[in-house]
Amino acid sequence: MIGAHVNKICPSCGGALEDGKATIPFVVSKNIVIVVKNVPAEICMDCHEPFVMGKATDQVLALLKHLKSLKSEVSVVTYSAKQYANILSH
Numbered sequence: 001m002i003g004a005h006v007n008k009i010c011p012s013c014g015g016a017l018e019d020g021k022a023t024i025p026f027v028v029s030k031n032i033v034i035v036v037k038n039v040p041a042e043i044c045m046d047c048h049e050p051f052v053m054g055k056a057t058d059q060v061l062a063l064l065k066h067l068k069s070l071k072s073e074v075s076v077v078t079y080s081a082k083q084y085a086n087i088l089s090h
Contacts, residue, residue, distance in 0.1 A: 015044045020040075020041060021039060022038075023035060035077070037077070049062075063077070
């Protein structure tokens with residue numbers, strides 16, 4: 001059936017995945033930690049592991065690269081594709 005809901009399964013525990021927003025910490029080097037809030041992700045309803053997909057993955061990676069270059073030990077940012085459009089295009 002076209003357009004039918006497909007059950008998405010967590011690759012970590014086998015639980016059901018649902019679309020949502022996650023706060024994800026990234027340890028990008030020995031001395032740099034970046035926390036990105038409100039990242040669109042598929043989140044496991046059992047183990048709560050977030051999985052970032054598609055365009056959001058590329059945007060988060062570009063954002064991490066930019067923030068790492070600032071050499072701040074800890075950064076906490078809120079994900080917004082529109083807000084970071086200028087940073088991500090460079």
